[in-house]
Amino acid sequence: MSTNGNGQDQALVSINNLKMYFPITQGIIFQRHVGDIKAVDGVSFDIKRGETLGLVGESGCGKSTTGRAILQLYRPTDGSVRFEGTELTTLKGESLRKVRRHIQMIFQDPYASLNPRMTVGSIVGEPLEVHNILSGKARRERVRELLEIVGLNPYFINRYPHEFSGGQRQRIGVARALAVQPDFIVCDEPISALDVSIQAQVINLLERLQEEFGLTYLFIAHDLAVVRHISDRIAVMYLGKIVELTDRATLYREPLHPYTQALLSAVPIPDPIAEAEREKKRVILQGDVPSPANPPQGCNFCTRCPAKSRALKEKGIDCDVVEPEFREVESNHWVACHLY
Amino acid sequence: MGTLLDVRNLRTQFFTQDGVVRAVNGMSYTLDEGETLGIVGESGSGKSVGVMSLIRLIPTPPGKIVDGEVLFENRDLLKASDSEIRSIRGNKISMIFQDPMTSLNPVLTIGRQISEALELHLGMDKQQARARTVELLELVGIPSAADRIDDYPHQFSGGMRQRAMIAMGLSCNPQLLIADEPTTALDVTIQAQIVDLVKRLREEIGMAIIWITHDLGVVAGLADRVIVMYAGMIVEEAPVRELYGNPRHPYTLGLLGSLPRLDEERPEELKSIEGLPPDLINYPKGCPFYARCTYRLDKCLEAAPPLESVGVGHRAACYVDVTMAQPTTEHPYQDV
Numbered sequence: 001m002s003t004n005g006n007g008q009d010q011a012l013v014s015i016n017n018l019k020m021y022f023p024i025t026q027g028i029i030f031q032r033h034v035g036d037i038k039a040v041d042g043v044s045f046d047i048k049r050g051e052t053l054g055l056v057g058e059s060g061c062g063k064s065t066t067g068r069a070i071l072q073l074y075r076p077t078d079g080s081v082r083f084e085g086t087e088l089t090t091l092k093g094e095s096l097r098k099v100r101r102h103i104q105m106i107f108q109d110p111y112a113s114l115n116p117r118m119t120v121g122s123i124v125g126e127p128l129e130v131h132n133i134l135s136g137k138a139r140r141e142r143v144r145e146l147l148e149i150v151g152l153n154p155y156f157i158n159r160y161p162h163e164f165s166g167g168q169r170q171r172i173g174v175a176r177a178l179a180v181q182p183d184f185i186v187c188d189e190p191i192s193a194l195d196v197s198i199q200a201q202v203i204n205l206l207e208r209l210q211e212e213f214g215l216t217y218l219f220i221a222h223d224l225a226v227v228r229h230i231s232d233r234i235a236v237m238y239l240g241k242i243v244e245l246t247d248r249a250t251l252y253r254e255p256l257h258p259y260t261q262a263l264l265s266a267v268p269i270p271d272p273i274a275e276a277e278r279e280k281k282r283v284i285l286q287g288d289v290p291s292p293a294n295p296p297q298g299c300n301f302c303t304r305c306p307a308k309s310r311a312l313k314e315k316g317i318d319c320d321v322v323e324p325e326f327r328e329v330e331s332n333h334w335v336a337c338h339l340y
Numbered sequence: 341m342g343t344l345l346d347v348r349n350l351r352t353q354f355f356t357q358d359g360v361v362r363a364v365n366g367m368s369y370t371l372d373e374g375e376t377l378g379i380v381g382e383s384g385s386g387k388s389v390g391v392m393s394l395i396r397l398i399p400t401p402p403g404k405i406v407d408g409e410v411l412f413e414n415r416d417l418l419k420a421s422d423s424e425i426r427s428i429r430g431n432k433i434s435m436i437f438q439d440p441m442t443s444l445n446p447v448l449t450i451g452r453q454i455s456e457a458l459e460l461h462l463g464m465d466k467q468q469a470r471a472r473t474v475e476l477l478e479l480v481g482i483p484s485a486a487d488r489i490d491d492y493p494h495q496f497s498g499g500m501r502q503r504a505m506i507a508m509g510l511s512c513n514p515q516l517l518i519a520d521e522p523t524t525a526l527d528v529t530i531q532a533q534i535v536d537l538v539k540r541l542r543e544e545i546g547m548a549i550i551w552i553t554h555d556l557g558v559v560a561g562l563a564d565r566v567i568v569m570y571a572g573m574i575v576e577e578a579p580v581r582e583l584y585g586n587p588r589h590p591y592t593l594g595l596l597g598s599l600p601r602l603d604e605e606r607p608e609e610l611k612s613i614e615g616l617p618p619d620l621i622n623y624p625k626g627c628p629f630y631a632r633c634t635y636r637l638d639k640c641l642e643a644a645p646p647l648e649s650v651g652v653g654h655r656a657a658c659y660v661d662v663t664m665a666q667p668t669t670e671h672p673y674q675d676v
């Protein structure tokens with residue numbers, strides 16, 4: 001059962017109650033399972049065909065893990081991941097490989113995600129090889145075409161990754177993701193490791209490709225300004241759970257969850273006049289994020305929430321004890337908070 | 341407001357196997373007492389090397405400060421003796437770095453690392469230093485400071501480690517605090533905490549700050565004046581509102597236009613800067629921004645434009661007045 005009512009559009013990707021727990025063990029000889037790091041703790045959302053869903057949150061919130069669990073790079077501990085109606089969590093071997101042709105990933109670190117011992121041509125052509133698409137001359141042509149599509153000179157087909165800059169390497173990663181003409185691409189912090197003046201180049205490239213090839217993106221990042229720019233809808237994650245999900249305009253205009261409000265308030269705007277004005281309304285959170293091995297009993301945000309006393313007074317709910325439900329409180333606006 | 345720091349024609353190079361890396365190529369600027377100067381630039385712009393050169397933290401070899409003067413308190417720091425510089429570092433001029441986990445000593449307690457400077461520079465005894473250290477930790481907002489003083493860095497979170505670094509940096513009441521990308525490695529809500537803290541301390545203590553970052557958002561909210569660096573040179577310098585409101589160098593213009601803003605109404609295509617920064621070993625002739633500049637002229641290739649006044653307190657290194665000129669090329673970056 002998906003929690004996002006769809007209306008007309010069929011969801012391309014449907015995530016339901018996804019959980020990714022990493023076990024903590026103790027003991028040298030007998031490894032006792034003493035607990036879990038609850039990296040992703042019950043996440044549900046749909047992604048419509050052709051849209052960009054932004055997944056934003058700070059380090060340790062579980063956004064990258066969510067992306068990997070969707071692609072089955074980690075096998076989820078629990079929950080369902082449906083792609084075009086097919087359940088991915090139960091697929092193995094050949095059947096999983098066949099589906100992977102339609103779902104690809106662009107990774108964060110342009111230095112770690114390319115095999116340094118392979119030429120650019122081999123890297124970009126590898127998905128074609130894995131999925132038995134084209135061969136020989138036709139494959140080489142396709143690789144050249146892909147390099148051109150991402151704005152690289154096809155002449156570089158025989159060069160090695162170390163001969164390129166970070167931004168160029170990221171383009172190689174994009175070309176590789178496009179090779180098999182996927183429908184859905186998970187972009188896991190694709191620009192975080194790049195210099196500011198290069199980030200815009202890659203953002204523009206991703207947007208152009210989305211229009212040209214009808215791609216659907218899950219765009220994972222911690223930079224809310226970038227996410228807001230590229231996404232249609234945005235999900236905000238905190239400590240393994242989604243706290244708010246709505247379209248880009250509403251999230252900025254009317255953030256409901258106290259964490260979203262604090263996050264928006266914390267993002268600097270490159271405009272000294274705007275910054276001076278925002279100063280009065282700044283929300284500064286106290287303290288640090290709790291450990292995902294030991295999340296709070298109630299709402300995950302209760303240790304830092306500035307609105308906790310308001311919830312107790314107005315709704316009579318103790319946020320430390322009772323976990324809030326992730327509900328649609330307005331049309332297409334989902335929040336997990338006792339205040340609503 | 342007196343002048344605290346006067347940097348003249350600073351040049352720093354690194355002598356490597358592949359050639360000479362021209363990291364800083366003639367930086368000149370001044371800093372007033374109590375002023376906050378933001379230095380922005382991308383990787384390779386020379387912003388970090390530039391400030392590390394001020395207090396001679398450049399590893400020599402392979403680095404070498406080959407030219408320039410750094411005038412502080414009537415003496416040239418570049419010509420001071422080793423013991424003189426050591427008495428200034430951590431004392432009158434202190435520095436905090438980007439990643440507190442690698443800049444803090446992992447085998448010493450936080451308390452020990454902070455009190456070290458107090459004992460060395462201010463001549464306190466162990467008891468006095470310990471008491472002052474607790475005060476400092478409280479000042480930077482570390483809860484239960486008296487208990488945490490004997491913790492090790494790995495027992496602190498990233499934000500708390502950075503606060504401890506700030507405490508260390510401010511312990512001897514410096515006149516100048518140099519902060520090299522202190523919040524780049526931190527989450528945005530933690531960054532907001534740290535920036536807020538620095539602003540409060542700045543009001544209480546009144547030290548001058550040089551804040552280095554690539555984040556034009558942070559600088560907008562923090563700096564009085566901003567220097568923009570590219571390929572080891574200052575390309576623009578202005579009071580903060582003037583820089584954002586009236587940028588005069590094509591690089592600054594390009595940078596500001598390429599940033600997605602949180603408060604943008606509709607997403608329009610970002611105006612990106614084509615190409616890459618130049619190779620600092622094969623340093624280009626003429627203006628270092630030529631290859632990526634949409635306003636370039638032939639004369640830009642002959643000689644690098646000098647940094648000249650374009651307004652009150654506003655300097656730019658460009659032959660073109662971008663407020664009046666039209667771009668001369670749409671796709672400057674010919675070779676990929």
